[in-house]
């Protein structure tokens with residue numbers, strides 16, 4: 001994928017492909033048509049690791065990491081979520097304490113994609129300070145995963161995103177040079193900017209999973225015969241399902257295309273991205289369930305990709321802001337009242 005320019009595809013320079021946001025979206029759509037785990041891997045490397053280095057990093061940090069990450073020679077992960085703080089990352093307890101020309105990190109991160117295979121972790125931590133204006137400000141740090149005190153342990157027994165590595169991270173007195181701070185970060189807004197990049201790609205990716213389910217259902221319906229030796233595709237209720245799927249996929253594509261065009265024009269708002277992520281993942285899950293139904297009993301087997309997509313999409317519905325948290329983001333945008 002590094003050779004094909006998929007990592008950090010919508011970034012310019014440093015070995016990145018410099019695609020438009022619409023082109024990048026089409027890449028994620030096709031990757032997730034294969035598997036959400038594959039797309040997650042690319043989203044994390046691109047939107048959650050390369051984007052923060054690109055946006056908040058020094059020239060030296062960019063030159064050190066971006067070309068290697070773009071080529072896939074180095075892998076990264078993004079540590080925001082903690083065991084006790086998922087939807088509300090502002091409550092995080094991980095700290096980065098300044099000591100001379102070092103920071104010392106302590107804390108625990110959970111549900112971290114690619115955690116145990118990453119060379120570099122972007123760790124979000126609160127920085128204690130004597131200055132009340134700066135006290136406990138969330139900042140981002142580059143943490144090389146071979147530093148003493150850093151450990152990663154994989155989550156096993158997942159029924160979802162089985163093609164993706166998910167890990168818990170422990171940081172116990174991890175010393176990093178002060179130059180590993182991403183200097184442009186400051187406050188929760190910084191990780192949320194990264195999440196918006198990833199959520200945009202997810203809005204396209206979920207369409208790919210839906211397309212795979214729809215294609216499978218369509219092909220199956222044309223060959224499976226029930227009643228009067230007639231393909232089930234010739235029954236009105238099956239046709240209605242196929243039409244609903246094709247229509248919802250088209251609407252989702254138009255939504256993400258418009259959001260991508262706004263993003264390319266520098267006019268996108270976080271509310272546009274929340275709407276696309278929330279709608280398109282919901283749409284894909286509905287299509288997965290409907291497509292499974294069209295396949296009858298065969299739909300539950302691993303001979304067809306539908307159940308795999310369905311299970312994957314349960315994670316996609318939860319990560320990068322749950323379906324309901326995006327409803328609250330949109331609700332706040334519409335009403336001006338935060339309901340978290």
Ligand code: FAD
Pocket residue numbers: 044078079080081085086087088110111112113114161166315318319320321322323324325339340
């Ligand atoms: P909670 O926040 O505990 O939410 C549980 C439920 O309560 C949800 O339905 C939620 O919508 C609801 N809820 C919460 N607050 C409210 C409220 N105020 N009002 C109404 N309802 C509410 N994180 C990373 O940092 N890096 C990663 O690479 C990463 N990869 C992941 C990979 C996978 C496979 C998964 C499953 C998760 C990953 N995550 C990652 C974590 C993910 O972002 C969190 O799971 C997500 O933010 C939700 O947090 P939570 O699981 O703690 O759920």
